[in-house]
Amino acid sequence: MTKLEQIKKIYFIGIGGIGMSALARYFMFRGARVSGYDRTETPLTKALVVEGIPVHYTADMEALPKDVDVVVYTPAIPASQEELVYYREHGYEVVKRSDVLQWITESSFNICVGGTHGKTTISTMVAHLLRHSEFGCNAFLGGISANYQTNFWSSEKNTAVIEADEYDRSFLKLVPDIAVITAMDPDHLDIYGTPEEVENAFIQFAGKIKPGGCLISKYGLSRGEELKAPSHITYSFDNNNADVYVTSLRVEEGAYIYNIKARGWQLENIKLLMGGLHNVENSIAAITVAKQLGISDDKIKAAVAAFRGVKRRFEYYLPEMHQTAPVLIDDYAHHPEELKALITGVRSLYGSQKCTVVFQPHLFSRTKDLAREFAESLDLADEVILLPIYPARELPVEGVTSNLIAGYMQRADKKLLAKEEMLTYLAEHKPGLVVMAGAGDIDALVLPVKQVLMQTAVE
Structure with missing residues (x-):
């Protein structure tokens, strides 16, 4: 019997991650009993629940399943997370997502x-x-x-x-x-x-x-x-x-x-x-x-x-059917080269039309290491709205804010705005081509931005 065949009950810490949820679905498909924890409810965790995978959002030692064969965690989970500590201290087999992929590919x-x-x-x-x-x-x-x-x-x-x-x-x-x-x-x-x-x-x-x-x-x-x-x-x-x-x-x-x-x-x-x-x-x-x-x-x-693409990879939210303007594109780009490719791709389709990019930097460390490169890529746009850095797993780093990127920018019109300020600005200035980019929670702003742009289009 292979390792995978031995797994009948499996628990995921960080089940809402994109890679973790794929594995959860895989074991569900194989007939295993699957459950998991994540910090927050998202459309993806909601989908898992609909598919029959229980997900909870508060670390609760009493509610933890005790009869699991394997516990899988993502590196994004801190080592001090209570459930992870419990399973390790009580002798469970605790492995990373990459270990499970290794088993699958053997x-x-x-x-x-x-x-x-x-x-x-x-x-x-x-x-x-x-x-x-x-x-x-x-x-x-x-x-x-x-x-x-x-x-x-x-x-x-x-x-x-x-x-x-x-x-x-x-x-x-x-x-x-x-x-x-x-x-x-x-x-x-x-x-x-x-x-x-x-x-x-x-x-x-x-x-x-x-x-x-x-x-x-x-x-x-x-x-x-x-x-x-x-x-x-x-x-x-x-x-x-x-x-x-x-x-x-x-x-x-x-x-x-x-x-x-x-x-x-x-x-x-x-x-x-x-x-x-x-x-x-x-x-x-x-x-x-x-x-x-x-x-x-x-x-x-x-x-x-x-092929219709991948969610958050050059994904169109506007125009909708029978509309000609405005244009709203959402993309996961969070590295300077990705931003460069994204903006260049937009230019290839829309030529010299004014391009407004809303960018949420992802991680203090990445922003610190690549601020100049981010600035060079963002300068390919006409206008850039920089949101605060999304920290993900990191703690703040002194002196590292979105202003670090703005300081290196030379060409594009740049603004540092909070999320609500960004929505107000777009409503007032009515841009015709908006590109939203980042790997944090900027995707939660796409529908509000869409509503703002649609409203300004009919005014």
Whole structure:
């Protein structure tokens, strides 16, 4: 009996996390009794409850299930959390999310998508390609698929598509058959210390690929020549030195139409309805995975045309049907390179139209480490509203506020506003194109902003 077959009752501390909830759904699918704790109720925890997974929001030692086989926690949970302490002190098997993913992947064919940005979109694209084409897969995603309204699905095919998270070096527990590396930019320096250590971790990740496996990486990565794999394919949006790249791109009725040229194959008239040139590049990686699996060209093109993206990845909230203005786009971008790709993608669709970006920095440490880079990316917009930093797991750092980013900005009109002040400002100034970005709780402001913009549009 395998480790997974032994698990009949499982408890998750931090069950509302995007990666944790995918695992909770996986064990529910397998028939295990699943329950968990999180700090706050969210749409995702509400969905889990509807699916039959009990979730509570206050640490309660009396209410804790005592007859569980395994307790899973996320690194975002502090070591002093009462439930975590209880289970550890009472001899339960307590493991990280990455340990469970390791168990799952020990006996399957694994497609693992890693990178400091782009991995959620590409892993969701890959999983969608495999599902839509009827190739089949078990999907463990770091975002909610807009096509299927979930971050997990399963099939009888013993193939797993996994978003490989570099935080806490979790992805080094995976053993890919096919690995994708999108970027190795500095991030999570509170864990790694230096940019070089981030790169070292990705080099190690490439080294985990099984014999006969394949690495698909973005062309031109720093230290990309050190990525060693049994087979290595590079991709790029437009650099013809890469093994796979785009040609003949055009925009038609809000969709990108393009060809892909590769060494030994090409694919013509691909249609992608997801905004952002960076998502065209993301599709190259996903399509290359599908070609490696032998999926037919017709099925690949049909799947890409049917792809509706990922929640909070270039997600449109406005315009709605029969509307022409204003435009509201929500995106999870929380790294300078992600912001740069997001704003550039908006420009590719809307040209010189005035672009207002509402950005909520995520983590004091990331803001401190990358303030200059954030400023350079945000300067690509016309107007920037900076909200206070979302702390997540961190305590405040003296001298580190959103003003640190504003101080380095040179071009865009910038404002530091609280959430309510931001809503008032948008109502008064009636911008026609608003982009909201960040990985904190800014998503809770999207509907209020939508209401403000719709109201100003009819006045």
